[in-house]
Amino acid sequence: MREIIKRAVEKGQKALSEYDSKRIIQQAGTPVTRERLAASRDEAVKMAREIGYPVVLKGCADTLTHKTELGMVRVGLGSDKDVEQAYDELMSRNVPVDGILVQEMIKGDREFVIGLTRDPQFGPCVMFGLGGIFTEVLQDVSFRVAPITEGDAEEMIDEIRTKKILGEFRGSPPVDRAVLVQSLVGIGNLGVEFEEIAEIDINPLIVRGGKPVAVDALVILRGAAESTNSKTA
Amino acid sequence: MSDLKGLFYPKSVAVVGASENVFKWGSIILTNIVDGGFGGKVYPVARGKDTVYGLKAYDSLKDVPEAVDLVMIATPASTVMGILADCVEMRINNIVVVSSGFSETGDEGREFEEKLIAFSESRGLNVVGPNTMGIANVKHGLYSMFSHIRLNSGGISIIAQSGNVGNQVMMWAEQQNIGISKFVGSGNEGVLRCEDYLEYFHRDEDTSVILFYVEGVDDGRTFIDVARRTSLEKPIIALKAGRTEIGSRAAQSHTGALSGSYRVFDGVMRQSGIIQAKTPTELLSLAAAFDSLPLPQGNRVGVITLGGGWGVITADECEERGLVLPPLPEDVFTRLDRMLPPFWSRGNPIDLVGQPDVNLFRESIEAVVASDAFDAVIFLGIIGSFQMALRFNEASCRLGQGSFDQLEVFEKTLSEMELAFLDNIIDLMETYKKPIYPVALVAKPGDASVHMREGYRHKVIIYKTPEEAVLCLEKQYKYYRYIKRQEEFLCVK
Numbered sequence: 001m002r003e004i005i006k007r008a009v010e011k012g013q014k015a016l017s018e019y020d021s022k023r024i025i026q027q028a029g030t031p032v033t034r035e036r037l038a039a040s041r042d043e044a045v046k047m048a049r050e051i052g053y054p055v056v057l058k059g060c061a062d063t064l065t066h067k068t069e070l071g072m073v074r075v076g077l078g079s080d081k082d083v084e085q086a087y088d089e090l091m092s093r094n095v096p097v098d099g100i101l102v103q104e105m106i107k108g109d110r111e112f113v114i115g116l117t118r119d120p121q122f123g124p125c126v127m128f129g130l131g132g133i134f135t136e137v138l139q140d141v142s143f144r145v146a147p148i149t150e151g152d153a154e155e156m157i158d159e160i161r162t163k164k165i166l167g168e169f170r171g172s173p174p175v176d177r178a179v180l181v182q183s184l185v186g187i188g189n190l191g192v193e194f195e196e197i198a199e200i201d202i203n204p205l206i207v208r209g210g211k212p213v214a215v216d217a218l219v220i221l222r223g224a225a226e227s228t229n230s231k232t233a
Numbered sequence: 234m235s236d237l238k239g240l241f242y243p244k245s246v247a248v249v250g251a252s253e254n255v256f257k258w259g260s261i262i263l264t265n266i267v268d269g270g271f272g273g274k275v276y277p278v279a280r281g282k283d284t285v286y287g288l289k290a291y292d293s294l295k296d297v298p299e300a301v302d303l304v305m306i307a308t309p310a311s312t313v314m315g316i317l318a319d320c321v322e323m324r325i326n327n328i329v330v331v332s333s334g335f336s337e338t339g340d341e342g343r344e345f346e347e348k349l350i351a352f353s354e355s356r357g358l359n360v361v362g363p364n365t366m367g368i369a370n371v372k373h374g375l376y377s378m379f380s381h382i383r384l385n386s387g388g389i390s391i392i393a394q395s396g397n398v399g400n401q402v403m404m405w406a407e408q409q410n411i412g413i414s415k416f417v418g419s420g421n422e423g424v425l426r427c428e429d430y431l432e433y434f435h436r437d438e439d440t441s442v443i444l445f446y447v448e449g450v451d452d453g454r455t456f457i458d459v460a461r462r463t464s465l466e467k468p469i470i471a472l473k474a475g476r477t478e479i480g481s482r483a484a485q486s487h488t489g490a491l492s493g494s495y496r497v498f499d500g501v502m503r504q505s506g507i508i509q510a511k512t513p514t515e516l517l518s519l520a521a522a523f524d525s526l527p528l529p530q531g532n533r534v535g536v537i538t539l540g541g542g543w544g545v546i547t548a549d550e551c552e553e554r555g556l557v558l559p560p561l562p563e564d565v566f567t568r569l570d571r572m573l574p575p576f577w578s579r580g581n582p583i584d585l586v587g588q589p590d591v592n593l594f595r596e597s598i599e600a601v602v603a604s605d606a607f608d609a610v611i612f613l614g615i616i617g618s619f620q621m622a623l624r625f626n627e628a629s630c631r632l633g634q635g636s637f638d639q640l641e642v643f644e645k646t647l648s649e650m651e652l653a654f655l656d657n658i659i660d661l662m663e664t665y666k667k668p669i670y671p672v673a674l675v676a677k678p679g680d681a682s683v684h685m686r687e688g689y690r691h692k693v694i695i696y697k698t699p700e701e702a703v704l705c706l707e708k709q710y711k712y713y714r715y716i717k718r719q720e721e722f723l724c725v726k
Contacts (some may be wrong), residue, residue, distance in 0.1 A: 119497045121450055121456075122457070122501060124499065142496075142499075143497050144504050145453070145500060152504060159503075222634030229658065
C-alpha cells in the first residue's frame with residue numbers, strides 16, 4: 001500500500017489509477033470488484049473467462065479520472081467476441097492507458113458513496129451517503145472527522161435521510177452494515193495515516209445481495225486536489 | 234492554557250479610553266461596570282481628565298496607584314500596543330481589547346493584530362478580542378461589556394463569536410428570567426480562542442451549561458478534543474452560522490475566522506456531543522432546559538392535556554423527534570381512572586377533557602412521573618388557565634356583575650395557587666429525577682418563563698408552545714444517550 005502511494009508521488013501523479021486506488025481501499029477494508037489489468041486482447045479474454053461473464057472493460061490510467069466522459073468504459077460484455085471488440089475500441093481511442101481493466105459486472109439495486117476529504121480546519125473527514133448518479137443532486141451525505149470509531153460509522157450511516165433503503169428493499173436483503181462500518185473506519189484511517197492522500201471517492205459502492213462492493217474508486221494525491229474535480233470535495 | 238479566572242473575577246478594573254460621551258465605548262463600558270453594581274474598584278484612564286463620571290481619572294495605566302486585575306481597552310487600534318506594554322510593566326495579565334480596526338478591516342488591521350498576538354503570547358497575556366463587545370460575570374456583578382443588561386445569576390455561560398447574537402440572547406434571558414453565569418464575546422480570537430473559553434467553563438464551578446454561537450474555529454483538532462472532554466460533563470449547546478452557502482460567505486466576511494464547510498462542522502458537533510440549535514431562540518431555550526431540568530433517562534413520554542387536539546399535536550411532534558408515548562401501565566391507569574371523570578381518554582396522551590382542575594393535574598402528573606414506564610412528562614394547559622379565569626371575571630365585572638375589589642382578592646388567590654402548583658412541580662422533579670415540561674394555555678407577553686425556588690436545584694420552565702417543549706425534551710434525551718454511549722465505549726475500552 002505504502003509502496004503504491006510512494007511510487008505515484010515520486011512519479012508526480014495527481015491521482016492513482018482505478019486499479020491502484022482499489023488495491024489501496026481493499027487493503028483498508030472495502031470490498032472491491034474482482035478485476036485484473038490486461039496488457040493484450042488475448043489476456044483480456046482469458047481474464048474475462050476467469051472472472052465470468054458478463055464483464056466490464058475500462059481504460060486504466062492515473063490520468064483517467066473521468067472514464068465515462070471520455071468513452072473509456074464498456075459494460076455488459078457477455079462473450080469472448082464482445083470482449084475482443086471492446087478491447088480494440090478502447091485501444092483505438094488514443095487515450096494513454098496502463099492497460100485495460102477487466103472487471104466483473106456488479107448488478108445491484110442500491111448505490112452508496114464513501115469518501116475522504118480534507119477540511120482546512122479539521123483535517124481528514126470521512127463521508128458516507130447515497131451514491132450513484134443522484135449523489136450531487138440529493139446531497140444526502142454525512143461527515144465525521146477521522147479517525148472514526150465503529151460507533152461513529154454506525155451513526156453516519158443512520159444520519160442519511162434515505163437510510164430506509166439500507167433495510168430490506170425490493171426483495172433484496174438488508175445491507176450488510178458491518179461491511180459499511182469497516183469500510184468507513186478504514187477510509188478514515190487512510191486519511192490519518194497517509195498525508196499524501198488528499199481525497200478519496202468510492203462511487204458507486206453497489207450493493208449486491210446485501211453485500212456492498214466498490215465498483216469505481218479514485219484516490220487523489222496531495223498537491224493535486226485543487227486541480228482535480230472530486231465529488232467528495 | 235492559562236487560567237482565565239482572573240479575567241472573570243477581578244477585584245479592580247481599569248477602563249482605558251474612558252469617556253463621558255454616552256455613545257462612546259469608553260462610556261458604555263464604564264457606566265455598565267459601575268451601574269451594574271461591580272463591588273470592586275474602577276479606574277477610568279483618560280488623558281487630560283481629572284474625573285470621569287465622578288471617578289478619579291488617570292492619564293495612563295501607569296499612574297493608577299493600586300493593583301489592577303482587569304484592563305478594558307477602548308481606544309483606537311493603533312494605540313493598543315502601547316497600552317499592552319503598560320500592562321506588562323504593571324504586571325497586569327487580563328486584558329479585554331474592545332477596540333476594532335484589526336484583522337476584520339483589512340491589511341493594516343491584520344498587521345496590528347499579528348503584532349498584538351505575538352506580543353501577548355510572548356508575555357503570556359490573557360487577551361479577549363480584539364473587536365469584542367466584552368465579558369460579564371453575573372454572580373460577581375461584573376458587566377464589563379457593551380450590553381446594558383441585568384441578569385439573574387444562573388448556570389448558563391455564553392461564548393459568542395458575534396456580539397450581536399450574544400447581545401440578543403442575553404436580552405431574551407433578562408426578559409424571561411433565565412439565569413446566566415458568564416458571557417464572553419470572543420471577537421477576532423487573536424489570542425484566546427473559543428476552545429480556551431470552553432476549557433475554562435468546563436472547569437468553572439458556576440457553569441453548568443455552555444451556550445456557544447460559532448462561526449468557525451481556527452484549530453479544528455484542538456477544538457474537537459476540548460469539546461469532547463467538556464461535553465462529557467457539561468452540555469454544550471451550539472448554533473453554527475453558515476448553514477447555507479450564502480450564509481457561509483457572510484460568516485467569512487463577518488469575522489476573521491474561517492467558516493469551514495457546514496456539513497463537516499455538523500459531523501464535528503455530533504462527534505463531540507455538542508447539542509445543535511438551529512436558531513438563536515432555540516439556543517437559549519435549550520440552554521435554559523439543560524440548566525433547569527433533570528436529564529430524561531429514556532425517551533418514553535407521558536402527555537397530559539387539557540384537550541384532545543393539543544395532545545395529538547404533541548404526540549406527532551414526539552414521534553417525529555424519536556420520542557415514544559407508551560400505553561399506560563395498569564397501575565397508572567387504575568390510579569387515574571379512580572380520580573378522573575368517566576369520559577377521560579383512558580390512554581396516553583391523557584386527555585382530561587377540559588377539566589382545568591389543579592388537583593386533577595397535580596395528581597395525574599404525579600401518577601405518570603412516579604411510574605417506571607415513563608422518563609418524562611409534558612403537560613398542557615393548566616398553567617395560564619388562571620389567567621383565563623381572571624379574564625372571565627373581569628368581563629363579568631365590566632358588565633356590572635361582581636366587584637373589582639373582589640377580583641383583586643381572586644387574582645391573589647389564583648396566583649398563589651399557581652405558584653404552589655409550580656413549587657410542587659419542582660418537588661416532583663427533585664423526587665423522581667425526571668423532567669417535567671409544562672406548556673401554558675395563556676402566557677402574558679413578556680411573562681417570565683422560569684419559575685425557581687430558593688434552595689432547589691431544578692427550575693420550572695413554562696413553555697409557550699408544545700413544539701418548543703418537545704424539542705427541548707428531544708435534545709436532552711439525545712444528550713443523555715450520547716453520554717451513555719460514551720460511557721459504554723470507555724468501559725469496553
